[in-house]
Amino acid sequence: MRLFLGGLVHETSSFSPLPTSVQSFRDGVLIRRTDPQALQQVTAQPNLMGVIDAAARHGDTLLPGLYAEAQPSGPLSRADYERLRDELLADLRASLSLGAVDAVLLVLHGAMLAEGYHDCEGDLLLRVRDVVGPAVPVGALLDLHCNLSPAMVESGAVLVACKEYPHIDYAARGEELHTLLSAMARGELAIRAQWQRVPMLGIFGTTQPPMRDFVLQLQASEQTVPGVMSVSVLHGFAWSDTPYTSAAVLVLAQDTPAARKAAAQLLGELAETFYGLRKRAAANRLPLQLALDEAVAAMQQAQGRPVVLADTADNAGGGAAGDSTFVLRALLDRGIQGVALGMIWDPQAVAIATSAGVGARLPLRIGGKVGPMSGDPVDLDVEVLACRSDARQRSLTPGGTDPLGPAVAVRARGIDIVLNSIRQQVFSPACFTELGVDPTTQRLLVVKSTQHFRSGFDAMAAAVVYADTPGSLASDLGRLPYRHLPRPIWPLD
Numbered sequence: 001m002r003l004f005l006g007g008l009v010h011e012t013s014s015f016s017p018l019p020t021s022v023q024s025f026r027d028g029v030l031i032r033r034t035d036p037q038a039l040q041q042v043t044a045q046p047n048l049m050g051v052i053d054a055a056a057r058h059g060d061t062l063l064p065g066l067y068a069e070a071q072p073s074g075p076l077s078r079a080d081y082e083r084l085r086d087e088l089l090a091d092l093r094a095s096l097s098l099g100a101v102d103a104v105l106l107v108l109h110g111a112m113l114a115e116g117y118h119d120c121e122g123d124l125l126l127r128v129r130d131v132v133g134p135a136v137p138v139g140a141l142l143d144l145h146c147n148l149s150p151a152m153v154e155s156g157a158v159l160v161a162c163k164e165y166p167h168i169d170y171a172a173r174g175e176e177l178h179t180l181l182s183a184m185a186r187g188e189l190a191i192r193a194q195w196q197r198v199p200m201l202g203i204f205g206t207t208q209p210p211m212r213d214f215v216l217q218l219q220a221s222e223q224t225v226p227g228v229m230s231v232s233v234l235h236g237f238a239w240s241d242t243p244y245t246s247a248a249v250l251v252l253a254q255d256t257p258a259a260r261k262a263a264a265q266l267l268g269e270l271a272e273t274f275y276g277l278r279k280r281a282a283a284n285r286l287p288l289q290l291a292l293d294e295a296v297a298a299m300q301q302a303q304g305r306p307v308v309l310a311d312t313a314d315n316a317g318g319g320a321a322g323d324s325t326f327v328l329r330a331l332l333d334r335g336i337q338g339v340a341l342g343m344i345w346d347p348q349a350v351a352i353a354t355s356a357g358v359g360a361r362l363p364l365r366i367g368g369k370v371g372p373m374s375g376d377p378v379d380l381d382v383e384v385l386a387c388r389s390d391a392r393q394r395s396l397t398p399g400g401t402d403p404l405g406p407a408v409a410v411r412a413r414g415i416d417i418v419l420n421s422i423r424q425q426v427f428s429p430a431c432f433t434e435l436g437v438d439p440t441t442q443r444l445l446v447v448k449s450t451q452h453f454r455s456g457f458d459a460m461a462a463a464v465v466y467a468d469t470p471g472s473l474a475s476d477l478g479r480l481p482y483r484h485l486p487r488p489i490w491p492l493d
């Protein structure tokens with residue numbers, strides 16, 4: 001199979017203080033078709049791992065196009081989105097001009113916004129369809145925090161989202177998508193998509209019941225319901241304000257009357273089950289002071305293991321600045337010690353501490369710089385524990401790593417603080433260990449992450465506490481200035 005590969009990945013928060021531009025993709029991943037190493041670079045993308053393995057086994061010829069990913073942030077300008085989109089479309093046309101393209105596989109997010117575009121993925125997929133025509137199978141690998149739109153489905157693209165939050169199953173979903181596209185390209189499979197909006201929003205981690213059991217139910221239904229090929233449950237992304245913002249269920253089935261009927265029934269059942277889970281499935285996020293009470297209580301039972309407290313609203317992975325100081329301030333006010341806190345995005349403080357050097361003691365102004373949702377800067381007399389220019393952390397996909405940029409660890413009043421320069425959430429303990437801070441010997445670990453941290457920290461954690469901190473991803477959706485969100489929707493109505 002001659003398989004065109006590309007990607008345009010951005011989770012856009014309407015409420016992020018940080019704009020997004022082509023430069024944001026240069027700072028993340030921006031691979032162009034004309035780059036000399038384009039094929040090697042695209043095939044090395046962690047999100048494509050399962051696709052690349054499957055393609056290698058089948059002896060596919062891979063045709064790389066634009067592959068772009070940026071850290072979540074605010075909407076793109078119209079011009080920047082159109083520039084990236086049109087480059088990807090031009091790459092596809094260029095590949096077609098050199099020979100047949102048997103299938104197109106794109107990595108997208110599902111909650112990307114630009115000026116004038118509530119639904120970048122729907123826009124892109126419709127245009128891809130226009131380029132390749134009705135017969136060529138097109139597939140998209142999606143994040144489950146997708147706000148599924150009519151245009152995305154009407155494009156005829158085969159849409160497969162990850163099922164796990166933390167998103168640890170991209171490789172498996174990529175293999176699945178490859179299997180579907182190659183069967184379609186051989187003319188052995190026709191797929192009909194059915195979907196249903198589920199009027200709810202929230203943060204629904206899948207590491208614990210009831211969502212754990214729901215994921216198992218989805219996987220079982222793919223095996224047992226005749227004709228059903230793939231089931232995706234989209235959680236929606238509440239901080240992206242569009243007419244499509246919502247949870248949804250999507251069922252892909254063979255295009256036969258019997259399979260369509262079975263899929264319709266399954267769709268109704270899964271949508272009802274998901275809606276029924278909404279109150280129990282949403283993470284129990286405590287206001288900061290209550291969360292600290294719970295963390296301190298858990299520390300007393302922890303038997304030498306760290307308690308992990310998630311600063312859920314300052315998650316760079318949801319478009320937050322990652323430099324808020326609300327938790328740090330509260331820890332200092334309470335005099336809680338034996339803490340490691342990561343990562344505060346503060347390139348300026350990193351540069352100052354790096355100039356001072358390891359072992360130096362200096363006054364340092366930390367965090368609180370981007371805007372009101374970052375809180376106030378905190379002034380501390382710190383000791384510089386470590387400076388790194390090349391630190392990385394493991395990402396969610398096995399073998400994948402993400403750079404932290406220049407980073408330092410500093411200590412003040414019993415708190416070890418990791419500061420970094422490439423805005424990024426905490427995925428793995430490497431955020432600490434790379435800076436010489438041993439997370440296993442701390443009494444309390446504070447991580448700026450909503451849920452993804454669990455894949456790396458659950459094994460060491462005596463307890464996990466979710467703090468509903470102030471910030472860009474604060475969970476009180478009723479306070480967000482929505483203009484487009486469809487109503488009624490839980491938990492607002």
Ligand SMILES: [Zn+2]
Pocket residue numbers: 143144145167
């Ligand atoms: Zn996600």
